[in-house]
Amino acid sequence: MLFLGLTSIIVIIATTFTIGRYWVEIYDKYQEQERLEKKLISLKNKEKKLKVDANKLQDPDYIARYAREKYLYSKDGEFILKIPEE
Numbered sequence: 001m002l003f004l005g006l007t008s009i010i011v012i013i014a015t016t017f018t019i020g021r022y023w024v025e026i027y028d029k030y031q032e033q034e035r036l037e038k039k040l041i042s043l044k045n046k047e048k049k050l051k052v053d054a055n056k057l058q059d060p061d062y063i064a065r066y067a068r069e070k071y072l073y074s075k076d077g078e079f080i081l082k083i084p085e086e
Helices: 002-058 060-071
Strands: none
Touching: none
16 A cells, blocks of 8 residues: 555656646747747838838939938039037
């Protein structure tokens, strides 16, 4: 009877430990899934922005304006005055 009782307790403890370990793994995977879903949303938003920028770069007028603003290029007879941002 003692042997059967000890065996039952050992089986119950081993089963509980195994189930607990699996629950921890499931919880970790759930958290990882949430983190990756947030990252996916962020990357999709970034992709949309990059597509808009790529479309803008197909326009020669936009490229010229961007170069003048960003790199201080000027047309003939045009003076560039950079005003510091506050």
